[in-house]
Amino acid sequence: MNRLGAKKAGEIQTLPVIEFHPQEISIKRFKKSVTDVGGLVIDSTEMLNWNEWLGKKFGTQIKVYSTSEVYPGNFILHTETLPKTTEQLNSIDVAIIHGKLGVVENGAVWVENVKHRAIPFIAEHLILILGKNDIVPTMHEAYEILTKSEMPEFGVFISGPSKTADIEQSLVYGAQGPKSLTIILHE
């Protein structure tokens, strides 16, 4: 520690202020960013029949874990009995959880306080529910909001489905985590 404490010769750099040009909040650009990273954005007004949409997209014989009353699932997760439920977690076909923030510049959605941290990663497909008023232009504004209160115990920015290009730079979705990501935008 002494070695680290020793000051260098000359001036000590002060901590710079983060400056950036404010940008407008554009839902259209947010949708484009999500599409660019392989995700899909649906407006809640387009979601007329939830069960029909779900069945059409992912099949009818599926296990759906959901924290939403508007978009309910059919699967109750018993995390109290972990680690036995590792297999249970692994059987989730679709997980539906709420996002707290969306970022226009990169299509990322901030997710925190999930019942089991593995859920957004282990589900075959992920659906995030996001309010249109919770969209910010860049990561700077996102952290401005996140730092207003104490950071959660675990939180993650999710931008698109899991992906890899490790095999000769061919882009493949669903490397280890969800094979698809859908964001449902509501008022």
Next chain:
Amino acid sequence: MTGHPQKASIFLENESYVDWHDETLWWIREKRDKASGKVQDWEQLRETASKIKEHTLDNLGQYLLDFEKNATDNGIKIHWAEDAEDHNSIVYDLLKQKKTNCVVKSKSMLTEECGLNNYLEDQGIEVVDTDLGERIVQWLEQTPSHIVLPAIHLKKKDIGEIFTKKLGIPFLEDADKLTQIARNHLRDYFLSTPVAITGVNFAIAESGTFVICTNEGNADMGVHLADMHIASMGIEKIIPKTEHLGVFLRLLARSATGQSITSYSSHFRKPAKDKEIHLILVDNGRSDILHKEKFRNALKCIRCGACMNTCPVFRKTGGHSYQSTIPGPIGAILSPHYNPMKYGSLPFASTLCGSCSAICPVKIDIDDQLYHWRQELNRKKSTPISISVVAKFLSKSGWFDLGSKFFTTIHKLMPNVAERILKPYSHNRKLPEPPEKSFKAWYKENS
């Protein structure tokens, strides 16, 4: 002594691979340009990032202590490791506590630097690299050839063959199918392994939080399903405040692959209920570099790999030619600190074109440091003999004329001998026709 030129000549034997490697990395560099071009404040971001890192390095000891205190308050167990050996034995002791003989590991250049895999395997522990590219190079008993794209030196055929060998599946070259097979193979390990090891991208002093960025989601799959998470980080990964993540996360993925952000940027502040997080703060030579005024900026590195993608020498010689954990321009200025003899040829594996410094997201003066290293190595007599001889001839006008005349004569009379003298630099290159007379002679006649 086998240095960069000798190893590069092996890589250069397969021309189609070299061309592919060169073009692909340049394509990624172009994606980086497009992505950064879309960000209005890009240059300002680079400047801010560089200054945040500068400030942090000036106060590193204090920030590390702040981080230790806050992380400890959050229930994260902090360990300090002075060197690689310390680090590896801490990991091994934790694995013994958990009575496991298998561990899943996501990409961490630090564990590569510490030689963790070999160390644990010698103790009878199976290490499963879970990043797809890293799993592939692990199967091939190789090391990553690039810090962000570990299997960039391989083609589909090589990858298909190793899948057949390791998993007993019929030969395939389809990236979708191979990825799906790897997904199923690794999922079994994720579901059954009690300890997961990861690296760390950023650690925030003010809140004791640390951040891990991946595209595959493999780090999260490992740690959330395991009982114990061991995170290894170099002490230079500290940043003071949470808001600084806004700066660094905007820069990192755009610089690395041209993505606007990685698929997952996971923030760990506390362990989940009934689980453990152990974080190892590793020095391993970093505090020495901190005190070398000309070289300390290299500690600002956020490991994006942009300097590799843009470097003409890296693109045409491949990462393995550097024989160091971190290859490319940044590796060439970091590695000689550890072993100037072994890595003495690396600062010469550069044209000093400065492209690396021009795109580095934290503005490290890489090309200046390469130049300083050349001088330093020359003083330490760690430069290759051929370079010392050439340097002698170039340093005095009379010697230069003499050497030039001598070589041109040999070149005219015995071109093969001339090429042999210049080996390995003449490997895969043809010498240009010798000129009628030297420029100096021509100038004398015509002025």
